[in-house]
Amino acid sequence: MGVERLTIKDIARLCGVSVSTVSRVLNDRPDVSPAVREQVLEAVRESNYVPNNSARYLVKANSDAIGLVVRGVSNPFYSDVIKAINREIDAAGYTLMMQQIGSSEDEISRGAIMEREKKLRGLIFLGGRWDYSAEELGTITVPFVCCSYTNSFGSLDRGSFSSVSIEDESAARSAVNELIRLGHRRIACLLAETDDRSISELRYRGYLAALREAGIEPDMSLVERTGSFGMDEAYAATKRLVASGAEFTAMFIIADAMAIAAIKALADCGRDVPRDCSVIAIDGLSMSEYVRPTLTTLCQPMSQIGEESVRILLDVIEGRSGCRHVTVETALRPGASVAAL
């Protein structure tokens, strides 16, 4: 335990060679004699030497690393996106450096720190704020792409960044339209109002738009809000809604996880889904296919979002194109949580 940590110098001394030779071996350079190479490798193994990455990063002028800053620990929605990003970056011969941060931390400053520390070529932000200003982005000097969201509430010049996302408002609109098509008119809405510049707000706008187009007067007593995207809060909010006595035959819920909790709350209130109340959501978690009734939801194409993000970023990095903004399509995945009225 109390072992002094070895440096490249120690290995050099151990082998009776210079540090540059050790460095060459460690970096798989061809210009080292086989004998010396073997000897160095052996010494490294024997002594449990592990190079210091800080020193390596410091001296390197640039790298082939792409940074990925994921906001929100263990969001089930992200895992397929991350998988796709990983795959694409690997395939392109770059290295992925992932950093998870809490939802209260700032992805921009973390990205900026990472950029310096790892000499990044580009950055991907997965799940971030929607209201960047050009000023606070001054610390980021490499190309970056907003993955699964865009800067709807910010003041950023569209030419200075890229994004890949669904059109939240129109996705919500088509979800609600589906309910309307089936004859529902009293449609409740469950929101997560963390603040008013979020995905929740956009999806709420879509809800309102769908009602308006169908000539249905929005009823504020049917709109319930929770403080977060958590299941516990969604459960409680749905119970409040039922307890309020408001009448509705369907619910539009802004996220799958919240919808699963809401269905449980409805059941606990004696309301069967979809017989007494239809439920539709947005996201397309795989979990939603295993609950009963299976959730009817608008799926985000997670792999495509990841792939597209990488493609755009590499295009910009390698000078093949400028910044782009891509919106991907959602697809209705019919479940058993929706019925005609």
Added chain:
Amino acid sequence: MGVERLTIKDIARLCGVSVSTVSRVLNDRPDVSPAVREQVLEAVRESNYVPNNSARYLVKANSDAIGLVVRGVSNPFYSDVIKAINREIDAAGYTLMMQQIGSSEDEISRGAIMEREKKLRGLIFLGGRWDYSAEELGTITVPFVCCSYTNSFGSLDRGSFSSVSIEDESAARSAVNELIRLGHRRIACLLAETDDRSISELRYRGYLAALREAGIEPDMSLVERTGSFGMDEAYAATKRLVASGAEFTAMFIIADAMAIAAIKALADCGRDVPRDCSVIAIDGLSMSEYVRPTLTTLCQPMSQIGEESVRILLDVIEGRSGCRHVTVETALRPGASVAAL
């Protein structure tokens, strides 16, 4: 975009002071005049300067950082554990550095790299292999704790590391006992056989032990295996089990997520849970409280696992105690997925 990245020297020159003064300001040292401090801060803001962490880490002889290596991206089970670890480390005045790795990567080598790079005081491995040898741990020279698992299949000296985990075998045994207590005798078992040195194997042993104690002859046609812990595979495996024609009145499933998928498979085969088949699992995911029927499961005390891990690690780091191995208790969370026969 093409902006040269600034260094501390640039800031010093910009302000007409020395680098040490800038460094002092950046590190909140008291011995700087208010005027100069303000001027430096202003220049930093103006120029979007961000210090290079690699250089910082390199020069520091030690830090107050604890490394957390999480194996398996976005395992829902880990998120509460991570939250607890975060909280405790913060409260103790240390800094947490988290690193997520894929399930095919090796946590030991990543931990070793991180230890050098960040000058760690200690390491926590969350979800790792169960079969370390002393030799491969030679690269780790700081105290570490295995969080949520232990070295059941390895050859490590128990005095050289710490661990916090449930007793998987006895947890499985009591889950199966619960089914037996309710009159079940034909109890199927769903395993995830990634390899034979995993949590799956331990829980399987508990299943067998419970049967043996009750004088029930294990029936291999009731034991189904999947390649992973995924829901899709658990679903398919359960369907195979039903299709095989094997008769059973209950299932013991080694993980909540798999159980949720299994319940769906049973339903799709026309079997009601718990009327036609009881289901019990181990883990205690919060999701399990929102599916219907709610899952009966043995809960792992996630917060406690995280807290205990930090407590032990800090005790060892600060010399208050040697390595310890703690097992925490699971608690039966009764749901609606189990019925008496």
Added chain:
DNA sequence: GTGAAAGCGCTAACAT
């Protein structure tokens, strides 16, 4: 094929 030496950006003595 190998070694010597400069320097990556920063902190921390040590001076002043």
Added chain:
DNA sequence: ATGTTAGCGCTTTCAC
């Protein structure tokens, strides 16, 4: 209160 300077551990010219 502020400046000067010696490294931290490594890679990379540039000699040989």
